[in-house]
Amino acid sequence: MQLTGNPRPLRADAIHNREAVLETAYQSFAAEGLSVPIDEIARRAGVGAGTVYRHFPTKNALFGAVIDHRLKQIVTAGRNLLDDGDPGHALSEFIRAMALHWGARDLGLAQTIAGDGIDIYTLAPEAEARFMGLLGELLAAAKQSGTARADLTVREVKAIIVACQAAQIHTPDVADRVTTLILAGLRPSASGQNDETTATSDTPV
Amino acid sequence: MQLTGNPRPLRADAIHNREAVLETAYQSFAAEGLSVPIDEIARRAGVGAGTVYRHFPTKNALFGAVIDHRLKQIVTAGRNLLDDGDPGHALSEFIRAMALHWGARDLGLAQTIAGDGIDIYTLAPEAEARFMGLLGELLAAAKQSGTARADLTVREVKAIIVACQAAQIHTPDVADRVTTLILAGLRPSASGQNDETTATSDTPV
Numbered sequence: 001m002q003l004t005g006n007p008r009p010l011r012a013d014a015i016h017n018r019e020a021v022l023e024t025a026y027q028s029f030a031a032e033g034l035s036v037p038i039d040e041i042a043r044r045a046g047v048g049a050g051t052v053y054r055h056f057p058t059k060n061a062l063f064g065a066v067i068d069h070r071l072k073q074i075v076t077a078g079r080n081l082l083d084d085g086d087p088g089h090a091l092s093e094f095i096r097a098m099a100l101h102w103g104a105r106d107l108g109l110a111q112t113i114a115g116d117g118i119d120i121y122t123l124a125p126e127a128e129a130r131f132m133g134l135l136g137e138l139l140a141a142a143k144q145s146g147t148a149r150a151d152l153t154v155r156e157v158k159a160i161i162v163a164c165q166a167a168q169i170h171t172p173d174v175a176d177r178v179t180t181l182i183l184a185g186l187r188p189s190a191s192g193q194n195d196e197t198t199a200t201s202d203t204p205v
Numbered sequence: 206m207q208l209t210g211n212p213r214p215l216r217a218d219a220i221h222n223r224e225a226v227l228e229t230a231y232q233s234f235a236a237e238g239l240s241v242p243i244d245e246i247a248r249r250a251g252v253g254a255g256t257v258y259r260h261f262p263t264k265n266a267l268f269g270a271v272i273d274h275r276l277k278q279i280v281t282a283g284r285n286l287l288d289d290g291d292p293g294h295a296l297s298e299f300i301r302a303m304a305l306h307w308g309a310r311d312l313g314l315a316q317t318i319a320g321d322g323i324d325i326y327t328l329a330p331e332a333e334a335r336f337m338g339l340l341g342e343l344l345a346a347a348k349q350s351g352t353a354r355a356d357l358t359v360r361e362v363k364a365i366i367v368a369c370q371a372a373q374i375h376t377p378d379v380a381d382r383v384t385t386l387i388l389a390g391l392r393p394s395a396s397g398q399n400d401e402t403t404a405t406s407d408t409p410v
Contacts, residue, residue, distance in 0.1 A: 115374050152386075159372040159383045166371030167364040169320050178364045181354075185390030 018055045020045045025066050029108030034063065034118055064123040067112050071127040074102060074109070078134045088145025091138040091157070092183045099164030099179050100172070114162045132158070149188050160186065223260045225250045231271050234313030239268065239323055269328040272317050276332040279307060279314070283339045293350025296343040296362070297388045304369030304384050305377070319367045337363070354393050365391065 010018065024045035028036040038059050042049045056062035077097070081090040103110040112120055120128045135154045142148035164182055168175040215223065229250035233241040243264050247254045261267035282302070286295040308315040317325055325333045340359045347353035369387055373380040 114371065149386075153379075155379050156383055156386070159374055159379055160386070162374050163368035163372035163383060163387060166319065167368035169364055169367050174358075174360050174364055178361055178368060181357075181361070181365070181390040182368060182387050183390070184394065185386040185388070189389065 014055075017045075017047050017051050021047060021052050021055060021062070022065060022069070025062050026070065026108075029063075029066060030106040033107040034111050034116075038062065060123055063118065066108070067118075067120060067124045068127040070106070070109055070112075071124065071131050074098075075130045075134045077102075078138060082137060082141060086145075087141035088147040089142075091142040091148060092186070094134075094138055095157070095161055095164060095183060096179055098161050099168065100176060103161075103165045104168055104175075110165045113158070114165065146188065148186055152186060219260075222250075222252050222256050226252060226257050226260060226267070227270060227274070230267055231275065231313075234268075234271060235311040238312040239316050243267065265328055268323065271313070272323075272325060272329045273332040275311070275314055275317075276329065276336050279303075280335045280339045282307075283343060287342060287346060291350075292346035293352040294347075296347040296353060297391070299339075299343055300362070300366055300369060300388060301384055303366045304373065305381060308366075308370045309373055309380075315370045318363070319370065351393065353391055357391060 021041065025036075025041050028041055028044060038052055039049050041062070042052045045052075052062070056065065078090070078094045081093050081097075085093065098113070103113065110116075112118055132154060135157050139148060139152060139154055139157055143150055143152070160182060164179045167178040167182070226246065230241075230246050233246055233249060243257055244254050246267070247257045250257070257267070261270065283295070283299045286298050286302075290298065303318070308318065315321075317323055337359060340362050344353060344357060344359055344362055348355055348357070365387060369384045372383040372387070
């Protein structure tokens, strides 16, 4: 994991320790979610807790660094879908990849996008802005190509990603099918954009 | 909260205590999810922890009783949608109600359906069977009326409910719209049942 923008040069062993902590935190959050304690990350990285706190004064600072790095990778991958493939299908490919590949293999990422126990706006505001900006570009390209409803919004797209990630409660084939069904609902309908309203039940139980 | 099927008659105060524990557990799980400790439920119900354990030897026994009761209410409400309304729209009304009303007001219920930290098959197998049976009836009625894709399965419907519940990360208007979009994907498409495949990105980040 490459980190840039340190306020002052670090000695080689300090750099090594910082990288080891970040890599361990990244792997731990991906496998087990964001609840892994700092002390456990220090133990797995083979450094003392004091070393972790020297580089990352709070758990939120460590969260922020990991999330910032991870979302940069995601945004780069999403932009590649736009630039190298069919822009009209980049949005649906991105949502599928978030739900079935990246998010499925990275619990911390899925929790971050869902806002589950973490406030990304506070911890990594730049990363959040880049991510939402990418969603905006993907959505614009899909609308331009006629593959997304004209009235779809960026916040709805983000909620759809969270929905697709949550749908993975069963085997991968069910998750894949459900994601496909959900994506079908984002396309313009043959009989008009706004014909999809269904009666809402207000009956409380 | 009415409970039936106790193995032997309980004295009036014992019945009162059992009801108080169940009602408190139900309210606590609904508001805060399934992680509320037993001792805290005893404190809120105004009884000793020993009283809780006398009626419910394990936390799972308490979970099971609450979930069984809650799912009975849900299944009754779902069956009313089938019997008293338009059977063709009962499935989508049920999914909307699960996502936007019952699940939104009951975190414990949402966690139960999602299998989040709880194995309903073990804790309340009869309630699970009744719930899945209801989904099967709703789905059959929707297919019969031509309002659901012919290839939709009960497990997919359950995953869709979990997806819709998870999509409520934003304001209620976004949650409502996203649920409507997701439901749109469950209907038969004008151009055929199986035209919804989209290229899958296998690019790992």
